[in-house]
Amino acid sequence: MGSGGARKGAGRPKGQGKYKEPTKPVRIPESMITDVMKYLSVKGYRLPLYASTVQAGFPSPADDYIEEQLDLNKHLIKHPTATFFVRAAGDSMVGAGIHSGDILVVDRSLEPKPGKVVIAAIDGQLTVKRLSQTSKGLYLKAENDQYKPIKINEINDIIIWGVVTSVVHKV
């Protein structure tokens, strides 16, 4: 039973493994192994982004209406070592779409140019304001008329922490 010479074409077919492609052993620090496994199992958190002009029907991975595949971390965080989050408080920036309780993504490697929304420490309190250049100097302005602009000078102790690049709002 069953013997003899070559068996051309025999063998396990390619792409039958867990990942349907070749793998290589990579050393992972023990504390990150479960995280990396999860990261792999969700394919690096790349999820479909649909345009809102998509036609009806149930969305599926095979859908042609997918605008692109998106990883939120990569999309929102361009400089991971220079980025941090701040939880917003107050309603001084609702005009910029920032509500109390939102998480702000702040990049401190970006230059705080006029027009940008920045995080600044004013007299020991973190605040979100828009940087504004006028003929009288640089100001921090709220996007809400009830708040007065604050002039940036050497007298008041203002430190700009970084530039707000996006806002995460829970509905």
Place this chain on the structure above:
Amino acid sequence: MGSGGARKGAGRPKGQGKYKEPTKPVRIPESMITDVMKYLSVKGYRLPLYASTVQAGFPSPADDYIEEQLDLNKHLIKHPTATFFVRAAGDSMVGAGIHSGDILVVDRSLEPKPGKVVIAAIDGQLTVKRLSQTSKGLYLKAENDQYKPIKINEINDIIIWGVVTSVVHKV
């Protein structure tokens, strides 16, 4: 020169490696190796979240003012296999903090209960609306008085795709 017996206490000290902790080889699909390396190099995108009541001074990892370490993906996406993104269009939901161009995180494993903001396909167009239960039935309501509520029934072809859990707004 240099010979003889034991050298107690000799040897390379622990925690001198790239990751300062023991590692284990894990097989990674080839296409994901660079992604996983990057993921490791940024420690899984866990970045500090500061409370806005933090005191002045420059934020540093050693800071005591850190509320927690956060991974946006994990924070915003509870069911990766059931989650997708939709780019919002129009101003019908500004009241809920949703602006045109925002990226909506949509979880279709959550039950679309009344009060929740949902993504629905109405006559072949994706829209964001709040689900509302009245004595006259279920409605999709905009958070903007200029839009009329839409009744959900068998006549109009309405499919609810999922529940919006959060909104990402670029400033």
Place this chain on the structure above:
DNA sequence: TTTTTTGAATAGTGTACAGTATTCTAAAAA
């Protein structure tokens, strides 16, 4: 002939092991 069996063939997977890097100390040299 058709069906079944069994070893060949080949891909997938985990880990042992060899080689490298680093530090320490006893012995040799100064």
Place this chain on the structure above:
DNA sequence: TTTTTAGAATACTGTACACTATTCAAAAAA
């Protein structure tokens, strides 16, 4: 004595290798 140095000690790291899983087809059986 102090300084230098060769080898001992030990952790880090990549990958070769052994083992497993799967499929195929020639030979055996029906």
